[in-house]
Amino acid sequence: MEKKPITTFLKVMSIIILIQSVLGVLLNGFAAFLAPVVETAGGMAITPLTWISLAVAIVCEIINFALAIMALQHKEIDLVYKVSIFTLIAPVVFSAVTAGGVSEYFSIIAGAMIPALFCYSVFQQNKIDQAQ
Secondary structure, eight states: OOOOOOOHHHHHHHHHHHHHHHHHHHHHHHHHHHHHHHHHHHOOOOOHHHHHHHHHHHHHHHHHHHHHHHHHTTOOHHHHHHHHHHHHHHHHHHHHHHOOSHHHHHHHHHHTHHHHHHHHHHHHHHHHHHHO
16 A cells, blocks of 8 residues: 655654754753753752753653654654654653743743644644555
8 A cells, every 4th residue: 555645734843853853852951951050059949840841851752753754754643643642741740840930831831832733744644644
């Protein structure tokens, strides 16, 4: 059975996720690198949950990078869909636990929009593939 080519929406979202993943790894890595400096200079204590949240974000960004490549190659879209749901939810949960105010919650929701759109585009492609 021949697979139909991936949708334009999935192509666009995969490229955006690739860019977001690279930037996310760089920025979260930079934040992890600067956290001890901020802790000593600002007098703010960095909690273990903050470190866990940074680690989860970095791991999910790396996984999202691989998922976007798999989606562009149209390989195992069902697996990409299932894992993308996890990589959407995990950083949101850990960031929400450490959030301190309403503006941080809005930031978390805004940051989850692109992964949610990617998840939706993979869902649509999975539905097309299974309809064949």
